[in-house]
Amino acid sequence: MADERIDPFRTFNFRLEIDNVPVAAFSDVTGLQSDGDAADYRTGMDIPLTNRKLPGLRKFGPIALKRGMVKDTTLWDWYTNIATGKPDRRNGTVILMDEQRNDVLRWHFENAWPNKMQASEFKAGGNEVAIETIELIVEGIILEAA
Template identity: 55%
Template sequence: MPATDQRNDPVRGYNFSLEIDNVSRGAFSEVGGLTADGDSVDYREGTDLQSNVRKLMGLRKYTNITLKRGYTQDKELWQWYVNIMNGVPDRRNVTIVLMNEARQPVLRWHAENAWINKIEGPALKASSNDVAMESLELVHEGLTLEM
């Protein structure tokens, strides 16, 4: 195989972190909702010769981002939620960073003007040996991908 040919293996999805306003907020065990979507708009003029409607681009929509992690002593996310609950317009920019096996950033998803819509404490069970998990749901106004 010539030296110019390199393997282009896919990045594994287990090595990622979260940044809020460019400050690392630790690792999460699960991230979901990195989805951008949109609506199409049907349009037809009375003078159109073709018998079908035109499809125009409509508004963009972004799915809420869900995050899950083991419960820690870090209360920063709860404080952010309390700000929102008390009517403080506390919107922040959030970045999910996917890293390769050498822990170098490979992809970055930026969610703009995010705020916590839902936060959930751990489910507790005396006979369980599971890690206490917290989860949160972020609402945001835009998702971009940086490579």
């Protein structure tokens, strides 16, 4: 049997699920990232005259979501809750699908809240789709195979 060719997945087959937000057609998802700080450490007993590097705190996101503007105000309502001091953190998942629309990878994000909302620019001479952007602050991102 010949080796099966394995192609990478395409970026356009994805969907997004967020607690209490209807499934919406998002055109872009960015910011599924994690990094951290290195902490310097050294004891008086260390022989080399250098610092050790230890893993420090992890940082995640922010995640930016873009979609065509429609009459649905669910995202703006969520942002308004946060802006007026109402605690409203939600969990969500970005799901990458293969060419047959089967789930292949999932990025779960935790304790998300909207930090920024942005409406599209409007141009009288343009014909672009109006896009709204929401920026989510998250406390964790976990990747899992579907």
